[in-house]
Amino acid sequence: MKRRIYILVLIASLFLVLSCSKDKEENPYHFTEISEITQFLSQFDWRLFVDIENLENGMMELSVDVDRRGATLDLDDTYSLTVNGNSLPYEPHPIFSNSLYFGPIEMPPPSDVKVILKRQDEVLFEKNVRLAAIPQITSFPDNPDWSKDITVKWNLSRNSHVQILTADTNHYNESQLRDYPLSPSARYFTIPANDLYMEQVSSYFVGVYQFNFSQYKNNILCCVTADNVYEIEDEEGHEPSLFVMKERLLKQGR
Secondary structure (H helix, E strand, O other): OHHHHHHHHHHHHHHHHHHHHHHHHHOOOOOOOHHHHHHHHOOOOEEEEEEEEEOOOOOEEEEEEEEEOOOOOOOOOOEEEEEOOEEOOEEEOOOOOOEEEEEEEEEOOOOEEEEEEEEOOEEEEEEEEEOOOOOEEEEOOOOOOOOOOEEEEEEOOOOOOEEEEEEEEEEOOEEEEEEEEEOOOOOEEEEOOOOOOOOOOOEEEEEEEEEEEEEEOOEEEEEEEEEEEEEOOOOOOOOOOHHHHHHHHOOOOO
16 A cells, blocks of 8 residues: 555656646746847847737738848848748848748737748748737826836736836936846836836836747747837837837847
8 A cells, every 4th residue: 555655646747746847848038138139149140030010800911031140131132931831922121131021911819830941941940939929008007107016017918928017218318228137937027116217217118028939950939929008208109119119129140
């Protein structure tokens, strides 16, 4: 009887160890700040950045920026990128000579997609990837007082590999910027009093960012999603976008 109990305990312990190991394998990415993600991405030859946005008609809009580290692209080469068998049109990036822009296309909002990127007949990326869920900020003060604690709350349908809250305050040429790494399971965060305080604040931005990564050989796909609240005095009326975050991630190794 004791031997049977011992065996049952051993089996239960084995299942627990395997379960913990599986969890670690599913999320091997742990970063404490944006610069660590930047350094991580700089190791790869090709970087794919997937942007997704939910549309009012229930569909999802998807586009992909493809970046080759430290090399100018030969525009005589032919590239192709498919997502779940759907081909995305592409064009050279208007600013960076080592980047291509694919999309956008509309499609039903799946959580997993198969992405295939080719240059001529060479496969650069081919893998089923898990898209990051899109956060939705549900609570933020209308008139934030940056000298006090400020709590941000949001909804998120599933955890991502990495979750970071970014916030900044600005007044003309002066600014304060903070990145707060969060547990993937977090659904609220309190910005500490005075972290972003300025005597005068003419604009601010608070964004909740999700990151999912998928590696293929020495190339990587990064799906970035976000929701944000902001007040910006911009005479051109520009709305913050994921472009700024991608440029922060790629500031090294272009």
